[in-house]
Amino acid sequence: MASRIGILTGGGDCPGLNAVIRAVTRRSLDRGSEVIGIREGWLGLVEGRLEPLGYREISGILPRGGTILGTSRTNPYKTDGGVERVLHTFGENGLDALVAIGGEDTLGVAASLHAEHGLPVVGVPKTIDNDLSATDYTFGFDTAVWIATEAIDRLHTTAEAHNRVMVVEVMGRHTGWIAVMSGIAGGADMILIPEQPVTVEQACTELRRRHERGKDFSIVVVSEGYELTYESGERRAVAQEAQTDQFGHIRLGGVGDALGRDIEERTGYETRVTVLGHVQRGGSPTPRDRILATRFGLKAADLVDAGLFGRMASLQGDAIIDVTLEEATRELKTVPPAVYDVAKAFFG
Numbered sequence: 001m002a003s004r005i006g007i008l009t010g011g012g013d014c015p016g017l018n019a020v021i022r023a024v025t026r027r028s029l030d031r032g033s034e035v036i037g038i039r040e041g042w043l044g045l046v047e048g049r050l051e052p053l054g055y056r057e058i059s060g061i062l063p064r065g066g067t068i069l070g071t072s073r074t075n076p077y078k079t080d081g082g083v084e085r086v087l088h089t090f091g092e093n094g095l096d097a098l099v100a101i102g103g104e105d106t107l108g109v110a111a112s113l114h115a116e117h118g119l120p121v122v123g124v125p126k127t128i129d130n131d132l133s134a135t136d137y138t139f140g141f142d143t144a145v146w147i148a149t150e151a152i153d154r155l156h157t158t159a160e161a162h163n164r165v166m167v168v169e170v171m172g173r174h175t176g177w178i179a180v181m182s183g184i185a186g187g188a189d190m191i192l193i194p195e196q197p198v199t200v201e202q203a204c205t206e207l208r209r210r211h212e213r214g215k216d217f218s219i220v221v222v223s224e225g226y227e228l229t230y231e232s233g234e235r236r237a238v239a240q241e242a243q244t245d246q247f248g249h250i251r252l253g254g255v256g257d258a259l260g261r262d263i264e265e266r267t268g269y270e271t272r273v274t275v276l277g278h279v280q281r282g283g284s285p286t287p288r289d290r291i292l293a294t295r296f297g298l299k300a301a302d303l304v305d306a307g308l309f310g311r312m313a314s315l316q317g318d319a320i321i322d323v324t325l326e327e328a329t330r331e332l333k334t335v336p337p338a339v340y341d342v343a344k345a346f347f348g
C-alpha cells in the first residue's frame with residue numbers, strides 16, 4: 001500500500017482538474033496515506049517544488065476551474081538533466097507513487113518514465129480536445145462543448161439579424177471533436193475539421209445552396225487544426241507562431257480569420273469571425289465533467305492502492321476501467337466518419 005502519493009497536473013488546463021485532485025486526495029487521506037501536490041506539472045519534479053495536500057487544501061475546489069497545483073508544458077525529456085532530476089526529486093521526497101493528470105504529452109512522459117525507469121505512476125486522462133485513445137471521453141471536453149454551443153446559439157441570433165455568415169473558430173489541435181459536437185448541438189451549417197478533407201470551395205457551395213433556399217445567414221464552425229484546403233490541391237495550416245513548444249507543438253489560431261476572408265471573397269456574403277480560444281478552457285466544469293473527473297480520481301487512488309502502475313483510468317461505456325498508459329498514448333482518437341456524417345446531414 002502506497003503511503004506517500006505525489007500528484008501533478010500537466011499540459012493545458014481544463015475544467016475538472018481540481019475535482020480529480022480532490023477525489024485522489026480525499027480517498028488517499030481517508031486510507032491513511034499522505035498526498036503531496038507537485039507544482040506546475042513535470043516542472044515541479046524537475047525543480048523540486050512540492051507541497052502537502054490535506055483536507056483543508058482540497059476544501060471547496062470541486063467546482064473551481066483551473067488547477068490549484070498550477071500546470072506547465074515542461075517536458076523532462078527535453079530539459080537538461082530533466083529525467084534524472086525528476087527521479088531524484090521523487091526519491092528524495094520519499095514518494096511511493098505518482099498520479100499524473102494530463103493529456104497525450106503529460107501521459108506520454110508518464111508512460112516513458114514508467115517503461116524506462118519503473119516510475120510507479122498512474123494516469124488520469126484530461127483534455128478539452130477529447131483526443132486520447134483508450135477512453136471514450138476525457139473530462140473538460142463536455143464543458144468546452146457546452147461553452148462553444150452557447151456561443152453558437154448567441155451567434156445565431158446576431159447572424160440572423162444582420163444576414164451574415166458567422167465563422168466560429170474552436171480549439172482542437174489535432175482533432176475536430178469540439179467543432180463537431182458543438183456544431184451538431186448548435187445546428188452549424190458547415191463544420192471544418194482536420195480529419196475531413198472538405199475544401200473551402202465545397203464549403204462555399206454549401207453556403208450558397210443554403211442562401212438560395214432562402215436562408216440569409218449561416219454558421220460555420222472551424223477547428224483551429226483544420227488546414228485550409230483548396231480544389232487546386234493546395235493546403236495551408238494557419239498558426240500564430242511557427243516556434244514549437246517542448247512537445248513539438250506550434251501555437252495554433254487564426255484559421256477562422258483566413259477562412260472568413262475566403263468565404264466573403266468567394267460568396268460575397270458579409271462574414272464575421274469569432275475566435276473562442278481559451279474561454280473554452282476557463283471557468284467551472286459542467287456537472288458531467290465534475291462527475292467524470294471525480295470517478296477518474298477515485299479510480300486513480302484505487303490503482304495506486306492496488307499497486308497497479310503504468311495504467312490509466314478510463315471511461316468505457318458508463319464503466320470506469322483501467323488501461324495501460326502505453327495503449328492510451330499510442331495514437332490519437334480522431335472523430336469517426338459516422339459522427340461527422342451526423343453533422344453533415346445538416347450542412348447547406
Ligand code: F6P
Nearest residue numbers: 012127128129171172173252281
Ligand atoms: O490541448 C488543449 C489545447 O487547448 C488545444 O486545443 C490548443 O491547441 C492548445 O491547448 C492551446 O495551448 P496553450 O494553452 O498553450 O495556448
